Amino acid sequence: MNEYDVKNEVSDKYSLRGRVFSKIREDILSGKYKEHEELKEVAIGEEMGVSRTPVREAFRQLELEGLIQIIPNRGAYVTGISAKDVRDIYMIRSRLEGLCARWATANITKEQLDEMEENVYLAEFHAGKGHLDQITELDNRFHHIMYEACNSKMLEHLLVDYHQYVQRVRQKTLSTVNRSTESNKEHRALMEAIKAGNADLAEKLAHEHMIKAYNNMVKNGLLDATGNSSGDESMDHPEIED
Amino acid sequence: MNEYDVKNEVSDKYSLRGRVFSKIREDILSGKYKEHEELKEVAIGEEMGVSRTPVREAFRQLELEGLIQIIPNRGAYVTGISAKDVRDIYMIRSRLEGLCARWATANITKEQLDEMEENVYLAEFHAGKGHLDQITELDNRFHHIMYEACNSKMLEHLLVDYHQYVQRVRQKTLSTVNRSTESNKEHRALMEAIKAGNADLAEKLAHEHMIKAYNNMVKNGLLDATGNSSGDESMDHPEIED
DNA sequence: TTGTGTATCATTGTATACATCGGAACAGAT
DNA sequence: ATCTGTTCCGATGTATACAATGATACACAA
Known part of the structure; x- marks a missing residue:
């Protein structure tokens, strides 16, 4: 470089x-x-x-x-974030995280893969204990490992930006133990696909992971938890099957 | 709004x-x-x-x-733009143009569709005459119509940005009449998919359109035409089948 | 010759002074 | 009461003054 x-x-x-x-x-x-x-x-x-x-x-x-x-x-x-903005960002991210997973499959280093495995392992542990702060931190870190592993500063920058952007409304999305357990399973499957070098599967799983995260957020109505993120919009929050 | x-x-x-x-x-x-x-x-x-x-x-x-x-x-x-940057951007765009086409299928107005049809018609005319300036202008406009039609300021902004960004190296990509004819066919097919309300097809076609545009650019070695866009990189320019 | 310290100066980083815009309050007319 | 125009003033837009950085050139020693 x-x-x-x-x-x-x-x-x-x-x-x-x-x-x-x-x-x-x-x-x-x-x-x-x-x-x-x-x-x-x-x-x-x-x-x-x-x-x-x-x-x-x-x-x-x-x-x-x-x-x-x-x-x-x-x-x-x-800037106000409308419910539609959040929806758009999650859909954009779903595509880009998919692409990122594909590239990570080709470019991930042994160290990054090791950290990813450790991350998944730890996340499962904390999910079992209900440690929400650690779960959130590990979830963020999992995605950032993948962003780094994709070996594209362009894509990494974009994804980091969006990731931070939605933090404003996302904050408590993983609060339900149910979702964190599901999310961990998805992380593990994604990691296995990357490890196995199956880029098509990795892209598909990363894509779906994002869609599911969004749908879960909508289902729990957490967009509203931040105030008027959606209150001043006439839009309902349709789940997305994509 | x-x-x-x-x-x-x-x-x-x-x-x-x-x-x-x-x-x-x-x-x-x-x-x-x-x-x-x-x-x-x-x-x-x-x-x-x-x-x-x-x-x-x-x-x-x-x-x-x-x-x-x-x-x-x-x-x-x-900022220098490396060959890898261009490749990354085109791959990122391929996903996002796909998503944009999907949304455009759902949200395009009659006026926008009319303009798109006119655009395709005119582009075919100018391709036949070899009018390169008009072809380039119409090509740009076609994409911008789609960006507007997707009804997402978020996505539109992102795509406009990338579109401008790659102008620096892209400038003469459509210079071959062959490619402009192919490109027009792809535009027409994409427009028809949008018109028919076939979002899956529209996304697929928009995605492929971008990949093909990139591969054409690489094949003609046009990255090198701008100076050192690739000269200072050890990377070759592999075509992408995705 | 090579290396090191130092003076110099172009350039950027920050603070401040002045110019301009536009909202709020008020007065007067209708 | 409502509207309109005017004054005022707080806030931003821009220019300029001053501070600090770092690249360069040069002198001098090894």
Whole structure:
């Protein structure tokens, strides 16, 4: 990998702007800033002890990431996520996770496969004990291992982005022990397919895994748990058979 | 569509920053700024008669779009596109265009379908005459009609982005009359599937269309036509059967 | 010749000053 | 009461000043 191969990254984690960017991002994803809330440059700057300049630059990036919307000469507002957005993202992800699984089948390293096996093993253990925090963490990690293993910075970046994006509404999706048990089974099957080098199966399983995760989320009505993610939409939440 | 539904857009086309952003973007996509070329804030600012502030903000956005890379305290450099990047993007697009075609099948309006039919008809005419400029324009437009018809701002934004991104290396892909004739056939078949409401077929055809376009590009070695898009990579350009 | 330290300077990072926009409150007319 | 225009002011848009970084060139020693 040459020096030009690092793409689509916020290269600067240590400058003021980089820290401001990360902080606002986290605050939005964690829910500190609510949907449609206005973000003021001076206020955020003062909170972090910096001037407006780095804040403004961070705003521009957050806008492109889709987390805020900037209305010229008016202000920056936390983007609302509608139920349809969530649905679209999950469908997009279903295709891309499938492609990612296919590529991971060809490119996964022994170390990555080992970590994946350990991950599945641990997840089954914690599911049995009902440790929700660990289950969620392991679930996230499983997907990130696959993102890394696919050996495509382009695809990895896209999937990481969407993954974080839906965290806002997803937070408690795995809260039901039932789903986590199912989810683990799907992870294990996917891992086995990757291990066996069966790319077609891996793509299919990763695709279905995402569809099932979405359907489970809809079934439990968890979109509504975050406030008005769906409340201001006339759309119902149809399950998807794809 | 309510006021919050406009997502992931650079909202401000008329401010200095908006214009700077668009101009630099075009200059990169058109090839005025070469790969790995350094962009200096002051120089670009002077060229457009503005100060560094709007230029810097534009840079931050261009970085997130993947067109430039910013190295802290050093500078901004036009991102190189490797042959692998192009391959990855085409594979990603193949999945997403498939999904887009599926959704378009469900959501396309009569007007959009009419325009699509006209587009296909005109493209066949110009292919017969060998009008390359019109063929390219119509090809782009065909895809954009489908992007709009899928009724998902999320997906549309993603596909438009990638479409523009690969313009840099794609420019002359359709230059062979052979390919444009084939491509037109594929467009027609895709349109017919959408018109007939056959979502499965539409997805499959859109997917294959992208794979074929990529394979054609590789076969004609057109990646190399843009300079060092592939020259500095040890990767060969395998065709993809997917 | 090679290496190391240092001065220099172009360039970026950040803060601040000034310009401009647009919403809110209010006054007056209808 | 409602509408309209005006003033005010908080917030963003842009320019500029100052700080800090790092690449380069050069002097000097080994």
